[in-house]
Amino acid sequence: MDKDSQAVSELLNRALAESGLSQAAFATALGTSASRFSTYRSGRTKPTAQFVLRAGRIAHALHAAREYRIMTAPATATAIREASDEDWAWRMLLQGRDHLRLLLRRHDGSEAAWEAAPSTTGQAGFDTLLAVLTAHEFKAAGEDPPEWSKVKALSDPWVPKHPLLERDEIIEQTPDYLARANIFVPARDLVTA
Structure with a gap:
């Protein structure tokens, strides 16, 4: 060589x-x-x-x-895949998204940890949602989204069960960027403290 x-x-x-x-x-x-x-x-x-x-x-x-114990896309996908139930999977997804927001605010290149493409979560809905949320956060920060986050919409609508809302209410309260991916989650369910 x-x-x-x-x-x-x-x-x-x-x-x-x-x-x-x-x-x-x-x-x-x-x-x-x-x-x-x-x-x-x-x-x-x-x-x-x-x-x-x-x-x-x-x-x-x-x-x-x-x-620094900051979640990355691969770590978030793994946490979702290994979650004991769907509620925990949602918590891991939102925690990962919140960590991405922190990295994007730093403007020091640390957001490159989220350029690393994750393996599958084991569920097409969560795979697509992780990608769409990631792309949305990068765009909101004025950055180009990672290639792996540029995904096609799900072929069938994904409307996760909600304890308080009916299907029509969920669809009505879903942000446009998620609806374009055929994912229906109320905006308020994406808010964290």
Whole structure:
């Protein structure tokens, strides 16, 4: 392996270690497959300079988020997937969204932790909702949303059960940006203290 390829391999290995994720999870976070990432790390395939820089930036942000116990998109998806019930899944979703808001207010690059694409929550509705909320928060902060958050609307409407509202009331009280994704959640249910 030539010196430049060796240096790229070392940079990617350091980024993987700093991210705190498995190779498969870090590859997902970067929008590639574990096998492709492995070929980059071994030097068999040359990644773009943009990919290498992005890997380092995201790994650094993931490390900082973990150190300060700030949820990231991958951590939020995992928390939703591992939630003991749907109420806890909603709490994890909103806590993750609130952590994203904090990072976006800092204007120091730490929001890169949310550029890391998450694995699935195990439910299409929550996967899409996490993506749509993330894109909405980035746009509200005047930032470009991460690629992974640019998703298509659900094919069928998702109207989670509500303890107080009927289906029509839920639909009526849903913000437009969620309705466009075929997700129906009252705006007040997205408010946190």
